[in-house]
Amino acid sequence: MQTTFKQARAIALLLPLTAALLACNGNNSTATGSVGPAVQYAVGGSTAGLSGAVVLQNNAGDDLTINANGNFTFATALDDASTYAVTVHTQPGNQTCSVANGTGTLHSADVTGVAVTCTPPRFVYAANNGTNDVTTFSYDAGTGALTEVGSEVAAGSGPVSIIVHPNLRFTYVVNMYSNNVTAFSIDASTGALTEVGTEVAAGTSPLSIAVAPSGGFAYVANLGSDNVTTFSIDTTTGALTEVGTEVAAGTNPYSVTVDPTGRFVYVANSVSGDITNFRIDATTGALTEVGTEVPAGTNPVAISVSPSGRFAYVANYATNDVTTFSIDTTTGALTEVGTEVTAGTNPYSITVDPTGRFAYVANMGSSNITTFSIDATTGALTRSGADAPAGTAPISISVDSTGSFAYVSNRSSHNVNTFSIDSVTGALTEVGTAVAAGTGPYSIALPGGTR
Helix, strand or coil: CHHHHHHHHHHHHHHHHHHHHHHHHHHHHHHHHCCCCCCEECEEEEEECCCCCEEEEECCEEEEEECCCEEEECCCCEECCCEEEEEEEECCCCCEEEEECCEEECCCCCEEEEEEEEECCCEEEEEECCCCEEEEEEECCCCCCEEECCCCEECCCCEEEEEECCCCCEEEEEECCCCEEEEEEECCCCCCEEECCCCEECCCCEEEEEECCCCCEEEEEECCCCEEEEEEECCCCCCEEECCCCEECCCCEEEEEECCCCCEEEEEECCCCEEEEEEECCCCCCEEECCCCEECCCCEEEEEECCCCCEEEEEECCCCEEEEEEECCCCCCEEECCCCEECCCCEEEEEECCCCCEEEEEECCCCEEEEEEECCCCCCEEECCCCEECCCCEEEEEECCCCCEEEEEECCCCEEEEEEECCCCCCEEECCCCEECCCCEEEEECCCCEC
16 A cells, blocks of 8 residues: 555656646647748739740749730749849840849749830831942930941842831832842841842832731732732741732822731822722731722822821822821721821821821921821821921831831932930931931831831
8 A cells, every 4th residue: 555655646746747748748849830831922024015935034944935015923933031033034036125123032922023125126227229228227225326237238129118027037128120029137136137038029110018017918019010919928037928919009009008907908009199998818918909999189109007007197299298097997998087287398208106196207309307296086187396307308207116216218318317206295306417328218117116
């Protein structure tokens, strides 16, 4: 009985210690069990201005290929309080993309503010009718100032129209005297042109070229044969292949353009004084005339469609004015808006800026540029300020993709003017002095620009 009593007493003395130890072990177990995986957050942002594909990296890895503008998110989330660094791993074929807000530290939330902005190459091309070649310029993104790059590149005989492909990798030159089109590839770094294959035949005395927004088709207005040639475009090589046979336009078609939706083609016919409207077959690119020709002013020589696709503007050479049309976005049909508005003497080229708020007309006879503001509802034009002096016989005008600068080629003074554009009023202010081109620069174009 005494032994049992001692044992019981010992057990009684040990129980508090055992309970304390168990409690301690239990607390340690609870603390250990509360440590779960670290909280993670995503890194992302948005792209703007992209044409093609760009590859981004985060912290020198986690490659992300982006093919369209909009929001993006990297696949790999990061631990809270860790750092991120978004960079461009591979640039698009003919653009430069830059990253803003690309570095930082995660703070208990996803990162959504990385901004990737892509811009077209900063080059301007002038097709020189007298020397049968193309001059290449680079331009300063801040001032718009031009600097010639390399030497002129040979085209066909009598180049009169030039355009840059929407993918920014190719440019096309229409040669009036040799009745054909020259295709060039564009070096993304230097802007240098390299001819693609050999010239392809167009109609008689081709005078103007337009490329569909999809980049799959090109259209050439043939002054001498009163028709339009359709080409399919190999978007890998830039090569042109004629589609079917020419389709009839009016008399002496001077200018051709494609609407922003890529569904309609418009041709300004100088001698018949009207506009021909075609519907585009989305698969083949073939043209079918819509309705009958619509009257314009006397000797319409240039046509431009607003970025919205709702309005078209025609420069009438002989009556020194501009005709405004509204566009039926379903059928493509044109309806004149009001009456013609006065431009300078012998307006030869017209373009609408990328915002759709201003139109610019190059007046060959008065050697100046007329600025118009555009009514967003009706499309009506209102002359804005005084005409801006250009060189002698300005014959082509194009606005860069940002709407910051306008470039004008002057046929008789053989040079190019640069103008800065006031973003509020649309007013033009010349930048520096005109820069020499080849002889008789007949047409000007730049990647992503308007014409």
